[in-house]
Amino acid sequence: MVRPEPYRIKMVEPIRLISREERERRIAEAGYNLFALRAEDVFIDLLTDSGTGAMSDAQWAALLRGDESYAGSRSFSRLQETVRELTGYRYVLPTHQGRGAEHVLFPLLITRPGQLVIGNLHFDTTRAHIQLAGGRPVDLVIPEAYDTTVDHPFKGNLDVDRLEALLKSTPRDAVAFILVTVTCNSAGGQPVSLANLRAVRAVADKYGVPVFLDAARFAENAYFIKMREPGYAGRSIPSIVKEMFSYADGLTMSAKKDGLVNIGGLLALRDDEDLFRRCQARLVPFEGFPTYGGLAGRDMEALAEGLREAVDEDHLAARIGQVERFGRWLEEAGVPVQRPIGGHAVYVDAKRFLPHVPPHQFPAQALAVELYREAGVRGVEVGSFLLGRDEEGRQQTAPMEFLRLAVPRRTYTDNHLRYAAEALERIMARRDAIGGFRIVYEPPVLRHFTAHLAPVSAGCPQPFANELLTED
Ligand SMILES: *Cc1c(COP(=O)(O)O)cnc(C)c1O
Numbered sequence: 227m228v229r230p231e232p233y234r235i236k237m238v239e240p241i242r243l244i245s246r247e248e249r250e251r252r253i254a255e256a257g258y259n260l261f262a263l264r265a266e267d268v269f270i271d272l273l274t275d276s277g278t279g280a281m282s283d284a285q286w287a288a289l290l291r292g293d294e295s296y297a298g299s300r301s302f303s304r305l306q307e308t309v310r311e312l313t314g315y316r317y318v319l320p321t322h323q324g325r326g327a328e329h330v331l332f333p334l335l336i337t338r339p340g341q342l343v344i345g346n347l348h349f350d351t352t353r354a355h356i357q358l359a360g361g362r363p364v365d366l367v368i369p370e371a372y373d374t375t376v377d378h379p380f381k382g383n384l385d386v387d388r389l390e391a392l393l394k395s396t397p398r399d400a401v402a403f404i405l406v407t408v409t410c411n412s413a414g415g416q417p418v419s420l421a422n423l424r425a426v427r428a429v430a431d432k433y434g435v436p437v438f439l440d441a442a443r444f445a446e447n448a449y450f451i452k453m454r455e456p457g458y459a460g461r462s463i464p465s466i467v468k469e470m471f472s473y474a475d476g477l478t479m480s481a482k483k484d485g486l487v488n489i490g491g492l493l494a495l496r497d498d499e500d501l502f503r504r505c506q507a508r509l510v511p512f513e514g515f516p517t518y519g520g521l522a523g524r525d526m527e528a529l530a531e532g533l534r535e536a537v538d539e540d541h542l543a544a545r546i547g548q549v550e551r552f553g554r555w556l557e558e559a560g561v562p563v564q565r566p567i568g569g570h571a572v573y574v575d576a577k578r579f580l581p582h583v584p585p586h587q588f589p590a591q592a593l594a595v596e597l598y599r600e601a602g603v604r605g606v607e608v609g610s611f612l613l614g615r616d617e618e619g620r621q622q623t624a625p626m627e628f629l630r631l632a633v634p635r636r637t638y639t640d641n642h643l644r645y646a647a648e649a650l651e652r653i654m655a656r657r658d659a660i661g662g663f664r665i666v667y668e669p670p671v672l673r674h675f676t677a678h679l680a681p682v683s684a685g686c687p688q689p690f691a692n693e694l695l696t697e698d
Pocket residue numbers: 276323324325326349351352407411440442479480481482483490491
């Protein structure tokens with residue numbers, strides 16, 4: 227039986243498809259980097275689910291209730307109360323977005339250079355903030371996550387045996403903290419089970435290491451637990467959410483995902499008053515006064531409402547159901563995708579889609595460019611291009627080369643996604659003719675946002691670019 231969306235559409239925003247010739251020109255002008263396209267040249271934008279969702283009428287109404295007082299804003303109190311209720315945490319600090327929370331917290335936890343921050347798979351800005359704070363990110367997701375053909379209900383799980391082995395063999399002061407990302411964005415929007423969080427907590431306690439959640443998609447994770455984890459089918463989403471957070475000492479959160487707002491973030495701590503004071507002290511110079519932290523009163527008001535809507539089960543069923551359908555259409559068309567389908571995006575396995583393009587010619591980037599040319603649909607590479615270089619400046623090889631097609635919340639209809647799936651099906655039929663890319667310009671940090679590329683077949687005017695391709 228069809229389960230329709232629990233909303234109807236009150237406002238629309240026109241979108242338009244420019245001609246193929248124009249698309250060819252625009253993507254070349256953008257240096258074959260989809261981040262450099264003008265959004266109006268994109269027909270269907272699956273670049274990210276971050277800050278791109280549609281707010282509800284209740285959220286728009288909440289904007290008008292925003293209290294813009296510099297200190298002690300009523301909107302902050304409402305947000306604080308909502309977060310306390312959802313998480314069971316006592317201390318709540320708003321930030322301008324997720325990376326703001328990372329920037330405030332991480333340097334307080336990473337107290338010596340080279341300390342490890344152990345996670346399932348760290349998100350890219352998270353990885354960058356760990357490194358900027360002098361830490362070393364370590365990814366210990368279960369091995370199943372790296373095989374897109376294997377079905378596993380909780381592919382985001384942290385490998386607890388390897389965690390224990392690492393903690394056992396490492397001096398306590400060489401480890402800063404554990405950060406579990408729910409759902410695991412970089413593994414394909416894959417959930418983490420409560421059993422896994424419980425086991426991580428137990429091992430962490432044994433070795434005295436604090437545990438935090440990178441909680442951007444906490445509600446989607448809770449929905450997967452309800453659907454897949456034995457014993458949780460009868461539990462409410464808010465009670466699962468609370469149990470998830472009970473296994474951690476605090477959270478950083480990008481509110482632009484499950485928070486259902488266009489901008490915002492959170493840092494919350496269970497009960498560590500001393501750490502809270504030190505976070506507050508860093509929040510003020512970097513984000514803002516503790517009762518606004520870089521957000522307007524109205525932003526906090528919309529976020530408080532968004533967090534309540536995020537844990538509504540009908541919303542989650544529609545949201546995750548739509549992503550699941552999108553994945554199924556692609557699978558039916560023979561497009562290789564990460565199995566099972568994740569919560570916020572479909573991850574196309576570009577290694578299997580373009581087996582003739584080597585990792586250092588960025589097969590997922592090649593596929594992303596081709597999808598834009600074909601249909602005006604924008605996705606994003608999550609692979610070696612995004613991973614970047616190691617400490618010696620060598621191009622690293624990502625374990626997976628994904629084209630991520632993220633689905634904004636409550637924004638596109640099934641027809642939009644069907645159109646994108648059909649475009650990939652057409653590309654599949656002529657995939658042998660698709661070649662790779664090389665980098666001709668890149669900044670030192672988070673290069674994927676601003677780098678320029680060129681097709682490998684088109685000659686190589688910059689002498690240094692050749693050297694980028696020689697290591698494998
Ligand atoms: C988006 C995201 C972040 C960073 O949040 P921003 O709001 O983009 O700064 C961190 N971790 C995960 C898992 C994310 O998805």
